[in-house]
Every structure is written in structure tokens, then in C-alpha cells.
Amino acid sequence: MEKELRRLLNKCVRCGTCRSECPILAELGFEGASPRGLIFLLQGLANGQADRKKMADRVYNCLLCDACTAVCPSGVEITNLIRAGRKEVGRIPAFGPLLKLALNMFLTRPPLVAAGSRLLWAYQRLGLDRALRNTGILKILPGDVGRAEHMLPPLSIRTARGMLPELTPAVGKRRYRVGYFLGCATNLLYPQVAHDVVQVLAANGCEVVVPKGMRCCGIPHLTYGLMDTYAELLRSNLQVFQEAKVDAIISDCASCTATLSHMGERPLGCDADLPWDEAAQMAGKVWDFSAFLVxxxxxxxxxxxxxxxxxxxxxxxxxxxxxxxxxPRHLLGELGLELVEMPNASVCCGAAGTFALAHYDLSMAILQKKIDGVGRTGAPLVATSCPACIMQLTAGVKTFGVPAKVIHPAQLAAQAH
Ligand code: SF4
Ligand code: SF4
Structure with missing residues (x-):
């Protein structure tokens, strides 16, 4: 693995092209925060010359937004290397073993996720969120969790998993049998999106299966370098969707869509013996919701x-x-809406999964630029195909005073049925 890591790192010719695209470098402005700087640090790690504690802080100071990888003329897979670097470093700054435990023991078990969601619902429902915020006691939470807590949307007592039937018949003649991959964020935070995805697919001739045994797609585990848990989840989801015998797998979450679409590619640092060919076949069935619809x-x-x-x-x-x-843009137009492009629509909004929980100020600075762009369009609606982005942008329009509602394209499509 170290040999492979060194070989891939050595593809970097230090040209600096990646520097122009990095939102973190744009905020912090020093070379060590740039993708090229991270590659340099990772080379030190691979050669056994890096201080692992310092390295941990640096390798987690990245959104894994892939903007650098997309422009690198030498084909350096920077985000893949950073994930592998996180595995090598072995510790998560600010959270340490607590977060590893939560990711490995909690997020992998849907019944525990549902129980945790009910606790959070009660916390909001009883007004404890406002009360605790006012006392300032949330500051004792690790990292920036206490400061980012306000971003959590109002939860429902039931998760989407608890609401959706395992099988929804097609309206009219059945054209496809599809599996709906219900990601953790949509399941917990936006059950209405899940409901709307299933309804729109069914209305367009799909029999929709929501397999009970489906688990997290594994992206949080990849993000934190927990490759063994990622492999366990991949194996489990592969079996579940093979047994479901579906023509396509539809996801409303950009992160799940990308993770599942690449499930046939062994991530750097993952040594698990998995049926990668079968996983690649399954990956070929994965669609983003809007792409499948259009x-x-x-x-x-x-x-x-x-x-x-x-x-x-x-x-x-x-x-x-x-x-x-x-x-997604075509879909919005077909619904009768007038699309007004924001500046830098493809630049990260600063959500990056759990980034704000450890880097709140940085996440908000990146978000502010995004929201400035939203404000300049004058549009009262911001559509996006990712629950984490919906949460981040919703917090952004509220914090920076832009009168816009953030919504998933599936919700708009459901309104037009
Ligand atoms: S663009 Fe690629 S080759 Fe150039 S410095 Fe960045 S990682 Fe290295
Ligand atoms: S993935 Fe994004 S945040 Fe991380 S180094 Fe690359 S451009 Fe910067």
C-alpha cells in the first residue's frame, strides 16, 4: 500500500494548477492548505517523515470536493490520496475515538439510527435546543458541534424508512422495477424528499422497491478513512440490491449516488477482498434521480x-x-420554472458532510460566498440534489438574510404531478 501510495503521489509535478480551484486555499491563503501542499505532506507521510498529529489536522482541513482532482493535468487523484492519508494517520482531530465509534457502531445499524433520530426529535420538540443554546452549555460539545447545532432542520418523529412501504406499485403499465437507495441524510432529515422521489418514480411507470436490509452507502466511513467498515457496508448493500432484482438503483443524494456509482473501484487504502466485478455491474445501474427522470x-x-x-x-x-x-436543470425547465444561473454554481457550499462540525468558521466563510451568488440571482427558490447541501444552504439563506427557499428537484417534480 505504501509503495502504491508513493507511486500515485509521485505523479504530482508541482505545477500548481489545482491551487486555483481550492475553496479552502481561497479562504486560508497559504500553501500548506492547498491541494499541492497536501500532496507534499502526504509524500512526507509515505516516507515516514511526517508528524502524524500535525498531519491529522491538515488532512482533515479539506472538503473532499474534488475540484482539484478535476483540473489536475497529471491525473493525480488528490481526494483518493487524502482519504488514504486519513486512514494512515489513524486519528480524527477534535472527535477522536468517539466519532469512529459512532460511525462504526451507530451509522451502520438502521434501528439505532432511527432510535437516535427519535431522541433528537424529542430534543427539538421539548424546546431543549433553544434552551440549551441560550445557556451556552453546547460549547462543551467536541469540535464545533455546539456552534453548528442550529443547522439541524426540524426533524420528524418517523424516519423515511419507517414511512415508506417496501414496495410501491407503478401507476399504469410497469416500465421498470427500480430500487430506491434511501441515504441516511434523506432518511433522517428530509423524509418528504424520499416520499416525493418514490411518488414521482411510481407516477412515471416504476415499481419502486425500498429494501429493508439497505444500509449506509459508506461515504462517511470513506471520508474518515474507515475502509474496513466501508467494505462491510458495500458487501451488504451489494447483496441486498442483487436480491431485489432491480433494473436500476435511484438515489436523491449526490454523495450516495457518487459512492455507489464507484462501488466497483477499490479505494486506495482498502485491502478488503470483495467481489469488485459484481460491484462494478451494480454500479452501472446507479442513477441520480433527475438524470433517470430526464x-x-x-x-x-x-x-x-x-x-x-x-x-x-x-x-x-x-x-x-x-x-x-x-x-436537473432540464427538469426544472420542464416543470415551467425559469432557471437563473448563480455565479460559481459548481463550487462547494462548504457542507462536505460533517465539515462544519469541526471547521465551523471555514465552512460558513465558504457558504457566505455561495449565498452571495444565490442572492444575486433574485430567485426565490434554490434547487439542489443533495440533502447535506440543502441543510447547509438553508442555514446559509437564514444566516445571511437571503429570502430564498432551498428545495430538492424531486419536491418540485412532485408538485407538478
Ligand atoms: S495540479 Fe496535479 S500535478 Fe499540478 S500541483 Fe496539483 S496535484 Fe500536482
Ligand atoms: S478536495 Fe477541494 S478542498 Fe480538498 S484540496 Fe481539493 S479543492 Fe481543496
């Missing part, structure tokens, strides 16, 4: 009955992970 289903049952302006934010994992940009 390119495969052909928008047959959608009416053009919405009106007004909308702007679209490209989630990193959709634009660079699977190169989906055209279809």
Missing part, C-alpha cells in the same frame, strides 16, 4: 405547471463525482 423515463407524466425563478446549486459529488449537471 434521460431514461422521459418526463412523460410531468406537467409544466410551476412558475417563477429558480437557481440551481451543483453538489460536488454530482458535478464531479458522476458528471450530472444538465439533467
Amino acid at each position: 434521460d431514461e423515463l422521459g418526463l412523460r407524466r410531468i406537467k409544466r405547471d410551476l412558475a417563477g425563478k429558480v437557481t440551481y446549486h451543483d453538489p460536488c459529488h454530482l458535478v464531479r463525482g458522476v458528471q450530472v449537471t444538465r439533467q
Whole structure:
């Protein structure tokens, strides 16, 4: 592994092209915060010359937004290398073993996730969130969790998993049997999005399976270098969707879509013995919701009955992970909405999964630039195809006073049925 890591790191010719695209470097302004600087540090790590504690802080100071990888003329897979570097470093700054435990023991078990969600619902419902915020006691939480807590949207008592039937029949003649990959964020935070995805797919001739045994796609584990847990989840989801015998797997979450679309590629640092060929076959069935609706289903049952302006934010994992940009925009136009492009629509909004929980100020600085762009469009709607981006942008429009509602394209499509 170290030999392979060194070989891939040595592809970097230090040209600096990646520096122009990095949102973190744009905020912090020093070479060590740039993708090229990170590659240099990782070379030190691979050669046994780096201080692992200092390294941990640096390798986690990255959004894994892939903007650098997308422009590197030498084909350096920078985000893949940073993830492998996180595994090598072995510790997570600010959270340490607590976060590892939560990711390995909690997020991998849907019943525990549902129980945790109910606790958070009660916390909000009883007004403890406001009360604790006012006392300032949330400051004792690790990292920046206490400062980022306000970003959590109002939760429902039931998760989407608890609401959706395992099988939803197609309306009219069945054209496809599809599996709906219900990601953790949509499941917990935006059950209405999940409901709308299933309804729109069914209305367009899909029989929709929501397999009970489905688990997290594994992106949080990849992000924190927990490759063994990622491999365990991949194996489990592969079996679940093979047994479901579906024509396609649809996801409304950019991060799940990208992770599943690349499930046939062994990530750097993952030594697990998995059926990679079977995983690659399954990966070929994965679709983003809007892409499937536009390119495969052909928008047959959608009416053009919405009106007004909308702007679209490209989630990193959709634009660079699977190169989906055209279809969500096309869908919005077909719904009757007028698309007004924001500046830098494909630049990261600063969400990056859990980035704000450890880098709140940096995340908000990046978000402010994004929200300035949203404000300049004058659009009252911001559509985006990722629940983490929806949460981040919703917090952004509220914090920076832009009168816009953030919404998933599936919700707009559901309104037009
Ligand atoms: S663009 Fe690629 S080759 Fe150039 S410095 Fe960045 S990582 Fe290295
Ligand atoms: S992945 Fe994004 S944040 Fe990380 S180094 Fe590359 S451009 Fe910067």
C-alpha cells in the first residue's frame, strides 16, 4: 500500500494548477492548505517523515470536493490520496475515538439510527435546543458541534424508512422495477424528499422497491478513512440490491449516488477482498434521480405547471463525482420554472458532510460566498440534489438574510404531478 501510495503521489509535478480551484486555499491563503501542499505532506507521510498529529489536522482541513482532482493535468487523484492519508494517520482531530465509534457502531445499524433520530426529535420538540443554546452549555460539545447545532432542520418523529412501504406499485403499465437507495441524510432529515422521489418514480411507470436490509452507502466511513467498515457496508448493500432484482438503483443524494456509482473501484487504502466485478455491474445501474427522470423515463407524466425563478446549486459529488449537471436543470425547465444561473454554481457550499462540525468558521466563510451568488440571482427558490447541501444552504439563506427557499428537484417534480 505504501509503495502504491508513493507511486500515485509521485505523479504530482508541482505545477500548481489545482491551487486555483481550492475553496479552502481561497479562504486560508497559504500553501500548506492547498491541494499541492497536501500532496507534499502526504509524500512526507509515505516516507515516514511526517508528524502524524500535525498531519491529522491538515488532512482533515479539506472538503473532499474534488475540484482539484478535476483540473489536475497529471491525473493525480488528490481526494483518493487524502482519504488514504486519513486512514494512515489513524486519528480524527477534535472527535477522536468517539466519532469512529459512532460511525462504526451507530451509522451502520438502521434501528439505532432511527432510535437516535427519535431522541433528537424529542430534543427539538421539548424546546431543549433553544434552551440549551441560550445557556451556552453546547460549547462543551467536541469540535464545533455546539456552534453548528442550529443547522439541524426540524426533524420528524418517523424516519423515511419507517414511512415508506417496501414496495410501491407503478401507476399504469410497469416500465421498470427500480430500487430506491434511501441515504441516511434523506432518511433522517428530509423524509418528504424520499416520499416525493418514490411518488414521482411510481407516477412515471416504476415499481419502486425500498429494501429493508439497505444500509449506509459508506461515504462517511470513506471520508474518515474507515475502509474496513466501508467494505462491510458495500458487501451488504451489494447483496441486498442483487436480491431485489432491480433494473436500476435511484438515489436523491449526490454523495450516495457518487459512492455507489464507484462501488466497483477499490479505494486506495482498502485491502478488503470483495467481489469488485459484481460491484462494478451494480454500479452501472446507479442513477441520480433527475438524470433517470430526464434521460431514461422521459418526463412523460410531468406537467409544466410551476412558475417563477429558480437557481440551481451543483453538489460536488454530482458535478464531479458522476458528471450530472444538465439533467436537473432540464427538469426544472420542464416543470415551467425559469432557471437563473448563480455565479460559481459548481463550487462547494462548504457542507462536505460533517465539515462544519469541526471547521465551523471555514465552512460558513465558504457558504457566505455561495449565498452571495444565490442572492444575486433574485430567485426565490434554490434547487439542489443533495440533502447535506440543502441543510447547509438553508442555514446559509437564514444566516445571511437571503429570502430564498432551498428545495430538492424531486419536491418540485412532485408538485407538478
Ligand atoms: S495540479 Fe496535479 S500535478 Fe499540478 S500541483 Fe496539483 S496535484 Fe500536482
Ligand atoms: S478536495 Fe477541494 S478542498 Fe480538498 S484540496 Fe481539493 S479543492 Fe481543496
